[in-house]
Amino acid sequence: MATTTAVGSEEHPPGSSEIQVVELMIAMRDGVQLATDLYSPVSPRDKIPILLNRTPYNKRNQPLVQLAGYFASHGYVVAVQDCRGRYSSEGRFTKYFNEAEDGYDTLEYLAKLPAGDGQIGMWGSSYSAHVQAAAASLNPHGLKAMILNMGGVADGWENSLRNHGAFELKQLVWAFQQAVEDNGALAKRGDLSEKGVLDWLSAWPFRRGLSPLAAAPDIERYFFRLATESDYTSYWQARGLNWKRYYQETADVPVMLLSGWYDAYCQSTFDNYLGLAQLKKSPIRLVMGPWVHGGIMRSYAGEVEFGQDAALPDFAWDFHLRWFDTYLKGSAKEPANPPPIRLFVMGTGDGHKDGNGRLYHGGYWMEPGSWPLPHTDFLNYYLHADGSLRSTAPTEPAAVSYLFDPRHPVPTIGASSASSQPAFASGAFDQRERPFNGNPEQGFFGSQAPYLPLKARPDVLVFQSDPLTADLRVIGPIRVTLSASSSATDTDFTAKLIDVYPPSSDYPQGFEMNLTDGIIRARYRASRSQGELLVPGQVYPFVIEPFPTANVFKKGHRIRLDISSSNFPRFDVNPNTGEPLGQNRLTITAQNTVYLGGSQLSYIELPVVLGLLI
DSSP states (O other): OEEEEEOOGGGSOTTOTTEEEEEEEEEOTTSOEEEEEEEEESSOSSOEEEEEEEESSOTTOHHHHHHHHHHHHTTOEEEEEEOTTSTTOOSOOOTTSSHHHHHHHHHHHHTTOTTEEEEEEEEEETHHHHHHHHHHTTOOTTEEEEEEESOOOSOTTTTTSEETTEEBTHHHHHHHHHHHHHOGGGGGOGGGSHHHHHHHHHHOSOOTTSSGGGGSHHHHHHHHHHHHOOSOOGGGGSTTTOGGGGTTTSOOOOEEEEEEEEBTTHHHHHHHHHHHHTTOSSOEEEEEEEEETTOTTOSEEBTEEOOGGGOOTTIIIIIHHHHHHHHHHOOOOSOSSOOSEEEEEEOOSOOOBOTTSOEEOOEEEEOOSSSSOTTEEEEEEEEOTTSBEESSOOOSOOEEEEEEOTTSOOBOOSBOBOOOSGGGOBSBOBSBOOOOSSOTTTOOTTOOTTOOBGGGSTTOEEEEOOOOSSOEEEEEOOEEEEEEEESSSSOEEEEEEEEEEOOOSSOTTOEEEEEEEEEEEGGGSSOSSSOOOOOTTOOEEEEEOOOOEEEEEOTTOEEEEEEESOOBTTBOOOOSSOOOTTOOOOOOOEEEEEEOBTTBOOEEEEEEEOSOOO
């Protein structure tokens, strides 16, 4: 059942005089009612399709109000709903949970609306993409098309929430931000300010009930579950956290998936595309650009410019209408039989500094028929004791050691993140420490004087190729295999792939541009079901899976691989003690060793694409 309340005219989007808006309270299966604004043309001539956006960020936020009005003015009934426990909706909010059932119940209700024709499309970014995946996994009636932008958690343990055992600290920032959103009075607290969040980032792990999150019990409850449930238990198999497990049951409808090379959901988007495309008959499309989370309408990421063609300026408006008009109205605004994949290949630019002070890296779009691309050779580049990266393996045994002190982690300088907090420095950056002042294009959280390049740190192992004699196109999944040991019972190993520009007049010291990175928590080297501590000094194989990438390493550039044991605050810092994760009270310095020759090889596998692909 639903109750209806008229929404005041001040909520109408500009120029929407022909749109009427009412608020519904839609009952879920457990009786909780979710507040839903319904936008529709005043006098539709026929029954029309419905579009649904479910959000934890307030259904009355102005951009969403305007977008809903825009879609309604183009012949749709548009429903915008506050998720359970958020803003005007009843119930308790538990991030990622309840969204499958709540989405299903909402779709079932909307499919029966008299004004609708029974067809429903869902759209949304980030969390509003996650909820689409969860609902679709239950194959609800009426769902006929979706656009998931930078979201849809494929496997939250593997990446997005945790990352191969490590915890993604963007979740802590999100929790702090939502605590303030839930309770305006908390905004006056200094420890919940933007600076306060940074202080608490540095203090992690803290105790349940002993942090500012205690003032928002529901948020504290789900946050600590995410942060401390480190084994791959049944918790991580819920629909809202693991779409992979439910691809087979998912509705067979046209799906548009979008993400960016510098987005936290890059890997999830590829997983979702591959998983759905091989099971479903409906069109499944993937678009991957050089974007950070939420940056799809910009042509740059961090301090690197990719060219105006890299942006999708019509994304919020006409891009959506073309998709929904095609699959809900049959207007064929989408091309017939388009290539299923559209990728932006970064690189080919001349590396000058543009008028905005960004390095011009450039790039181009391509439309391959499959992923990985045809004509891809997966080539191993081996780590050598002299710091070189070569296609030939070292024959003589060798090893390189470093000390990893959790109290002084390697700062994140560019990342694939979903946090708006500047400390996370989403995007591409020159790999040099700079004083942090709240602007990631001027400095980085955790940097320390004398602010040298990361390659100067004693806890970063650097391996790089000779200058390339020809362009090299690296497009596809990345895999790093290390033979390594530690003096500790648990530690981390990290890997970062970098495109090294030679010195130029604009960049006399060159420019070392991060492309992708990854991490493995040592206790989960063999199985994620249950952590197994290391035997100190014993050599193990470790596999690190950075996100895929697409980049042209130009002639004269170098390919570089950095190996270390921390990347903070992108990931939490391993205390090296073997204590339960997220609950340690101690830290110790570990001596970590990477083995480089003989029967103990370490290497990166790069997808090198041959032939002419434009």
